[in-house]
Amino acid sequence: MASLFVIRGRDQGKRFELDRDCITIGRDSSNSVQLHDSEVSRRHAEIHCQEGHYWIVDLGSSNGTFVNGQRVERQLLKSGDRLQIGRTLIVYTAPEQPASAIATTAVDIVSQADHAALSQSRIVSTLGEQSALRHGDPNWLVQAHGSLEIMYRVALAVSHTLDIDELLQRILDLIFEWVRADRGCIMLLDPQTEQLRPAARKDRTGTGQDALAISRTILDYVLEHHEGVLTSNAGLDERWDPAASIVSQGVHEAICVPMQGRYGVVGVIYIDTYTPPGRALLEPGATRFNQDHLKLMVAIAHQAALAIEDTFYYSALLQAERLAAVGQTIATLSHHIKNILQGIRGGSFLIEEGLKANDPEIIRKGWAIVEKNQERISNLVMDMLTYSKPRKPELVLAQINDVVADVVELMQLRAKEAGVALEFEPYQEMPLLRFDPEAMHRAVLNVVTNAIDACEKVEGGRVVVLTQLDPQQHVCRILVKDNGEGIPLEDQEKIFSVFESRKGARGTGLGLPVSRKILREHGGDVTVESQPGRGSTFALVFPAFTEEQPQVSDQSSHGSAQPPDIEAWDEPGTRRWPHPPDTDTAGCSDSDAPSMTSDSA
Amino acid sequence: MTSTQQDLLRQGRQAVVLVVDTSSESRQVWQTALERRGYSAIVTRTVQEAWPWVERCVARVVLVDNHRSIPPDLRQLDPNEAVSTEPAEQDLLWLGKVSPDGRLLWQTLEKPYHYAAVLRRIEVLCDDASPDGRHD
Numbered sequence: 001m002a003s004l005f006v007i008r009g010r011d012q013g014k015r016f017e018l019d020r021d022c023i024t025i026g027r028d029s030s031n032s033v034q035l036h037d038s039e040v041s042r043r044h045a046e047i048h049c050q051e052g053h054y055w056i057v058d059l060g061s062s063n064g065t066f067v068n069g070q071r072v073e074r075q076l077l078k079s080g081d082r083l084q085i086g087r088t089l090i091v092y093t094a095p096e097q098p099a100s101a102i103a104t105t106a107v108d109i110v111s112q113a114d115h116a117a118l119s120q121s122r123i124v125s126t127l128g129e130q131s132a133l134r135h136g137d138p139n140w141l142v143q144a145h146g147s148l149e150i151m152y153r154v155a156l157a158v159s160h161t162l163d164i165d166e167l168l169q170r171i172l173d174l175i176f177e178w179v180r181a182d183r184g185c186i187m188l189l190d191p192q193t194e195q196l197r198p199a200a201r202k203d204r205t206g207t208g209q210d211a212l213a214i215s216r217t218i219l220d221y222v223l224e225h226h227e228g229v230l231t232s233n234a235g236l237d238e239r240w241d242p243a244a245s246i247v248s249q250g251v252h253e254a255i256c257v258p259m260q261g262r263y264g265v266v267g268v269i270y271i272d273t274y275t276p277p278g279r280a281l282l283e284p285g286a287t288r289f290n291q292d293h294l295k296l297m298v299a300i301a302h303q304a305a306l307a308i309e310d311t312f313y314y315s316a317l318l319q320a321e322r323l324a325a326v327g328q329t330i331a332t333l334s335h336h337i338k339n340i341l342q343g344i345r346g347g348s349f350l351i352e353e354g355l356k357a358n359d360p361e362i363i364r365k366g367w368a369i370v371e372k373n374q375e376r377i378s379n380l381v382m383d384m385l386t387y388s389k390p391r392k393p394e395l396v397l398a399q400i401n402d403v404v405a406d407v408v409e410l411m412q413l414r415a416k417e418a419g420v421a422l423e424f425e426p427y428q429e430m431p432l433l434r435f436d437p438e439a440m441h442r443a444v445l446n447v448v449t450n451a452i453d454a455c456e457k458v459e460g461g462r463v464v465v466l467t468q469l470d471p472q473q474h475v476c477r478i479l480v481k482d483n484g485e486g487i488p489l490e491d492q493e494k495i496f497s498v499f500e501s502r503k504g505a506r507g508t509g510l511g512l513p514v515s516r517k518i519l520r521e522h523g524g525d526v527t528v529e530s531q532p533g534r535g536s537t538f539a540l541v542f543p544a545f546t547e548e549q550p551q552v553s554d555q556s557s558h559g560s561a562q563p564p565d566i567e568a569w570d571e572p573g574t575r576r577w578p579h580p581p582d583t584d585t586a587g588c589s590d591s592d593a594p595s596m597t598s599d600s601a
Numbered sequence: 602m603t604s605t606q607q608d609l610l611r612q613g614r615q616a617v618v619l620v621v622d623t624s625s626e627s628r629q630v631w632q633t634a635l636e637r638r639g640y641s642a643i644v645t646r647t648v649q650e651a652w653p654w655v656e657r658c659v660a661r662v663v664l665v666d667n668h669r670s671i672p673p674d675l676r677q678l679d680p681n682e683a684v685s686t687e688p689a690e691q692d693l694l695w696l697g698k699v700s701p702d703g704r705l706l707w708q709t710l711e712k713p714y715h716y717a718a719v720l721r722r723i724e725v726l727c728d729d730a731s732p733d734g735r736h737d
Contacts, residue, residue, distance in 0.1 A: 338692045338713055339692065339712070341712075341713040342692075342712050342713040343624070343627070345713050345716065346626055347626070347630070349634065349715075349717070350630055350633060350634075353634065357637070365633065366630075369629070369630065372626065373626075
């Protein structure tokens, strides 16, 4: 039965069977498919069934109905189509339909009449997945054990990969280990064309040069009846006649089973074998494939189908998430850019006003606004670039105090405008450390900017930036303390997620994620401790490598320097610091470091 | 409100334009532009700050910078004015004419807008209203 499967939106995971000729979709509860999505109209769309085909019809919805990204008024649905209704993404799965022939160089689907060997083949046995093992056979226990083992190995194989090609190849390998098949292939139903296409092939000889001819009749039978079939051009009973065509053609046997998933057939597995005439005469009546092979093939195909369905829906979900992420990114960036443009227009407008009135004061005001917005767009671009790709920090020996001092100086004007006192308390004995000065400048700048913004509404707002060295943990810390609004506990991790801003229209939601990324690329991290109404302390921590010490080798090794418990650090001026490492020697050994008082400014 | 604004209000001659904008730059631009054209500009950062002025019906026109697609009805807005962290789907400037019964009749301009165009609209809206800016 055709169905709709919601893979994104508030109704994610719901499945709706299209069990009526007309299904309505909308926000209202009177619809057959109710979507809890404010972007969906009360009565948004309908799905009609006409002669076994499903059509989606938009009912004049406000936000439109999209099939595979294209807005549609009326559209024939194909299995696998992605329906976008409001913010909800739905995958349409079609009922199973017989596949028509396709031709590839590797696999030919042919009518039996066209193929000499196949023309005399007939279905000697069929099997649906419900059939059970025959307990009457004295060897049934041994066979059952073997079957169990092969099923176990198939289950392992399907659970270890989401790569369909790899999965199918492993399944064919397992089948060939277990049964004396000469050739095999797995064909999948293409959701777009609804036709079978070869997806994996195996030959016992390993050559794989010859086209594998598969009877269309057999494929049609398997797909229509959902049954596996065992075919042979040889008789199965003792009346087998060596004088018949087998003498000249040998024995052709084949097993073809449907890959029956949860929602329909996703493909078929086909194996065949050929016994040459000479051998067929020596072993009359001997066949390589039997009923047990057929049963197990049905079970293997079912397992494979489930795995393929999972992979398919996982891919669909992944794709939907990517599309959503791209959409969100574009929307967010457009919003920020619009605001910056608005600022530039405002500044330009004032300049124009000032020029008309010959008023230098208005011109100065306008120019200051333009400059500030130039800086904002420059920062946005730099943050986007920093965030968008992994990069290895360009480590050089540099003075972190100089970098932080530069940031503080740069931000003094902004702090003054916001009525916030900005102070720097450097650790005076800070040695030269290995880090990327430019990247670190950006990381500190973002955090200090946030701290100033957090204090803007606070009377007597104050931001203090400190540098510290911890020889015991071999880390350098840059602490940015503010007495601003503070951050609720539930938001303290969220603020490091991209596009999560607590600054409304002013925030890009990139600053802190960028800072954290930079610190993690240095093998460090950014952490926060905050109390709403009392302020926040951000700690930028990174390994304090001096010249002789190893560099950060892997940009992905985030968290290698354990961030400190900020509570353990005293207020500046009261902390007794370990002796800083001797920068002329090997660096950060703390074994014989005497204590000293912090030399905070 | 600045002392200039208070003076202008006392005079009761100038049309009062109420501007609600979280951006200090934008407030600065509006204040300069409006005052240079003879309006009395009351600039506030939040709707809460603006509310008393609306209540007293002193403004003829209200400008609200709002990135939400719902009208910034000053009488119905959430008093906490929770700032949405959702990416904005529309960035709008809401321009409201205060009707004699105190209701706000809104029109919108999409960002980035031109200040000159908005000022022209303000001029038209103020001309439509009563000369003393009050609607009692």
